[in-house]
Amino acid sequence: MTTTITTGADATPRPAVRPTRPDRKQRWSRRAPLLPALVFAIVVTQLPFLFTLYLSTQSWNALRPGSREFIGLANYATVLSDDRLRAALVNTVLLTASSVLVSVLLGLGLAILLDRRFPGRGIVRTLLITPFLVMPMAAALLWKHAIYNPSYGLINGIFGGNTDWVSQYPMVSVVAALVWQWTPFMMLIILAGLQSQSLETLEAARVDGAGPWQTFTRITLPYLRPYLELGALLGSIYLVQTFDAVFTITQGGPGRATTNLPYEIYLTTFRKFEYGEAAAAGVVVVIGTILVATFALRVISSLFRMEDAR
Amino acid sequence: MPKTRSPRRWRGTLAAALAVGLTVTACSGAGGGSSGDGTAITVLMVGNPQMEDLARLTADNFTKDTGITVRFTILPENELRDRVTQDVATQGGQYDVATIGAYEAPIWAQNDWLHEVSSYADADSGYDRGDLLEPMVASLSGGDGKLYAAPFYGESSFLMYNKELFDAAGLTMPERPTWQQVAQFAARLDDKPAGVAGICLRGLPGWGELFAPLTTVVNTFGGTWFEKDWTPKVNAPEFTAATKFYVDLLRSHGQPGAPQSGFTECLNTFGQGKAAMWYDATSAAGTLEDPDSSTVAGKVGYAYAPVDKTDSAGWLWVWALAMPKTTKNADAAWQFISWATGKEYEKLVGSSLGWSRVPAGKRQSTYEIPEYRESAAAFADITLRSIQEADPVDPGMQPRPALGVQFVGIPEFADLGTKVSQEVSAAIAGQVSVDKALADGQRLAEEAAAKHR
Numbered sequence: 001m002t003t004t005i006t007t008g009a010d011a012t013p014r015p016a017v018r019p020t021r022p023d024r025k026q027r028w029s030r031r032a033p034l035l036p037a038l039v040f041a042i043v044v045t046q047l048p049f050l051f052t053l054y055l056s057t058q059s060w061n062a063l064r065p066g067s068r069e070f071i072g073l074a075n076y077a078t079v080l081s082d083d084r085l086r087a088a089l090v091n092t093v094l095l096t097a098s099s100v101l102v103s104v105l106l107g108l109g110l111a112i113l114l115d116r117r118f119p120g121r122g123i124v125r126t127l128l129i130t131p132f133l134v135m136p137m138a139a140a141l142l143w144k145h146a147i148y149n150p151s152y153g154l155i156n157g158i159f160g161g162n163t164d165w166v167s168q169y170p171m172v173s174v175v176a177a178l179v180w181q182w183t184p185f186m187m188l189i190i191l192a193g194l195q196s197q198s199l200e201t202l203e204a205a206r207v208d209g210a211g212p213w214q215t216f217t218r219i220t221l222p223y224l225r226p227y228l229e230l231g232a233l234l235g236s237i238y239l240v241q242t243f244d245a246v247f248t249i250t251q252g253g254p255g256r257a258t259t260n261l262p263y264e265i266y267l268t269t270f271r272k273f274e275y276g277e278a279a280a281a282g283v284v285v286v287i288g289t290i291l292v293a294t295f296a297l298r299v300i301s302s303l304f305r306m307e308d309a310r
Numbered sequence: 311m312p313k314t315r316s317p318r319r320w321r322g323t324l325a326a327a328l329a330v331g332l333t334v335t336a337c338s339g340a341g342g343g344s345s346g347d348g349t350a351i352t353v354l355m356v357g358n359p360q361m362e363d364l365a366r367l368t369a370d371n372f373t374k375d376t377g378i379t380v381r382f383t384i385l386p387e388n389e390l391r392d393r394v395t396q397d398v399a400t401q402g403g404q405y406d407v408a409t410i411g412a413y414e415a416p417i418w419a420q421n422d423w424l425h426e427v428s429s430y431a432d433a434d435s436g437y438d439r440g441d442l443l444e445p446m447v448a449s450l451s452g453g454d455g456k457l458y459a460a461p462f463y464g465e466s467s468f469l470m471y472n473k474e475l476f477d478a479a480g481l482t483m484p485e486r487p488t489w490q491q492v493a494q495f496a497a498r499l500d501d502k503p504a505g506v507a508g509i510c511l512r513g514l515p516g517w518g519e520l521f522a523p524l525t526t527v528v529n530t531f532g533g534t535w536f537e538k539d540w541t542p543k544v545n546a547p548e549f550t551a552a553t554k555f556y557v558d559l560l561r562s563h564g565q566p567g568a569p570q571s572g573f574t575e576c577l578n579t580f581g582q583g584k585a586a587m588w589y590d591a592t593s594a595a596g597t598l599e600d601p602d603s604s605t606v607a608g609k610v611g612y613a614y615a616p617v618d619k620t621d622s623a624g625w626l627w628v629w630a631l632a633m634p635k636t637t638k639n640a641d642a643a644w645q646f647i648s649w650a651t652g653k654e655y656e657k658l659v660g661s662s663l664g665w666s667r668v669p670a671g672k673r674q675s676t677y678e679i680p681e682y683r684e685s686a687a688a689f690a691d692i693t694l695r696s697i698q699e700a701d702p703v704d705p706g707m708q709p710r711p712a713l714g715v716q717f718v719g720i721p722e723f724a725d726l727g728t729k730v731s732q733e734v735s736a737a738i739a740g741q742v743s744v745d746k747a748l749a750d751g752q753r754l755a756e757e758a759a760a761k762h763r
Binding site for chain 2: 305
């Protein structure tokens with residue numbers, strides 16, 4: 001292995017500024033201070049995951065001492081064939097996709113408005129960002145009690161009537177709370193994109209006779225695409241794991257209307273105490289998230305490539 | 311559980327969100343001085359007000375007298391269950407004393423996770439085991455008849471009603487109402503334009519939420535989760551009739567937002583005068599009679615849990631202190647349990663913190679303290695009688711295979727009850743029929759029963 005690198009390095013002529021290849025001792029003296037951090041990272045991230053993988057092969061109910069035994073991949077079969085988990089999967093996709101979509105659209109609108117100069121812009125921007133800074137659990141409690149409550153909640157207080165929002169429109173209720181929380185995040189990313197737009201291009205477009213709508217759809221929107229994608233993918237990675245809102249606002253209900261995968265896994269772990277099944281379900285979710293994350297990383301790296309090219 | 315679940319949940323989860331895991335450590339080295347032998351015990355408690363009072367009083371009283379230092383970890387109920395189950399099940403041995411409930415005690419005793427406390431209680435001359443209320447002792451005993459935890463406070467359920475609304479409508483609440491009477495009252499007093507519901511009942515999913523009151527209705531309608539031989543009866547006519555009654559009553563005359571209402575929400579609704587009746591835990595009365603937190607203080611009437619076919623229908627819950635088998639300080643741990651659950655402790659709370667905060671419902675003698683009788687005059691007797699009438703062994707019309715009035719004392723019930731309660735909650739929201747909800751429940755109950763046959 002070392003020889004390959006050496007020949008490779010020798011083969012390509014490099015500018016003289018390149019430092020000479022450090023010898024073994026130097027390399028280690030550079031690495032050594034990093035090693036504890038590396039070991040720590042491995043211990044706290046990889047060991048629990050390996051343990052989860054191991055658990056997922058066990059039939060283990062914590063409430064039945066001595067019940068633990070190796071059952072291979074049977075937990076995965078249970079997980080994949082369980083109709084509750086399938087329903088939870090559908091809910092997860094629905095919840096994530098709709099929250100991300102709506103918050104990206106709203107974020108885009110707000111970012112465009114904030115991109116203009118107007119008095120008090122700083123204050124407005126700060127206020128708009130605030131929901132993202134509220135802790136998820138506090139936000140969920142706020143929505144459940146102060147906004148949705150049919151007798152003293154804000155919505156019915158303003159518009160009258162006694163609609164029971166959470167029972168009649170459970171998914172919409174959860175999505176609305178998540179959108180409220182995530183729109184500022186999308187807005188920030190898109191605003192960063194908007195403000196990095198070259199003014200000369202916009203100027204040129206105007207000189208060439210393009211109207212505001214044409215400028216927006218033909219120039220701004222294509223330019224913003226990677227920012228929109230980045231926002232959507234980061235949002236998806238986080239929103240797939242939504243637990244607080246579901247736990248607090250609906251308890252996964254009514255029925256299973258809003259039971260998503262994290263909440264279903266929570267029930268398996270802390271109601272059923274089937275650690276093996278919960279671990280297997282967790283592994284399935286991790287694999288799903290890794291797929292999404294890989295996609296997300298690719299987009300981010302394309303973003304960096306674009307920055308480099310500039 | 312029935313009483314404490316919901317307030318704990320929302321305060322608890324908020325706390326958990328605010329910090330990492332709210333760990334209160336009350337070290338009491340200052341007061342102890344050199345009087346003791348330096349023994350220290352660790353105590354895991356649920357974050358109910360009564361337990362917080364206990365933590366507050368320990369250093370200046372218990373530690374001062376015995377020299378035993380007590381380190382407390384106080385957690386919200388859900389996190390407590392998780393932590394204590396993990397610690398006990400994996401023989402972690404972190405805790406010398408842990409709070410557990412009536413649901414856990416017999417199951418854990420059977421798993422051989424708990425130290426029996428009978429021998430300690432019998433040998434402890436000042437403890438007066440005979441003073442403990444019999445249903446509490448039954449709830450906390452293992453299959454071998456030994457006591458596995460000492461009760462800290464107990465509760466049953468009863469019907470609370472707004473006397474002003476009843477007087478205004480010219481209605482009289484019988485001392486022991488039937489559910490049919492309650493439904494008629496609810497229909498008469500339901501006043502939607504004025505924002506007053508006929509009755510408040512829990513509809514929030516959770517084995518300790520919705521199914522705590524609903525199971526007592528099922529019991530008195532002649533239903534049961536399981537028959538003696540573990541035959542599941544979730545879709546049987548009696549269970550169905552009870553559930554339909556509950557769902558219909560709630561849908562036609564219940565509070566708005568019923569599928570999201572648990573103990574806390576009903577406490578608010580009823581406490582603000584927005585419901586004419588409320589069927590829930592006896593321990594709610596202390597809060598309702600407190601003018602600082604309730605607008606109906608002094609206007610609440612109390613009646614026994616409504617019945618249908620049985621003579622009484624109140625539930626039974628107890629928070630208790632137990633020693634995990636792994637404890638290395640069993641003697642010191644018992645000294646603490648004996649102090650915290652003893653006769654004198656209630657007087658200490660009453661005189662130093664106020665009589666409404668007494669952890670009641672476990673000892674006969676509490677109800678003989680004049681100061682307590684005075685401050686709890688409206689509800690003390692009916693609470694005590696409801697507790698005494700509750701029978702955790704045979705709460706319904708047929709013999710049961712496991713202990714429990716408003717739950718089934720098997721490990722699978724937390725999961726079963728939670729999942730079926732989700733379906734029933736959907737029925738309250740009008741999204742599925744009761745028959746469909748209970749058909750699903752029957753299938754889940756079959757799975758649970760298969761592990762016991």
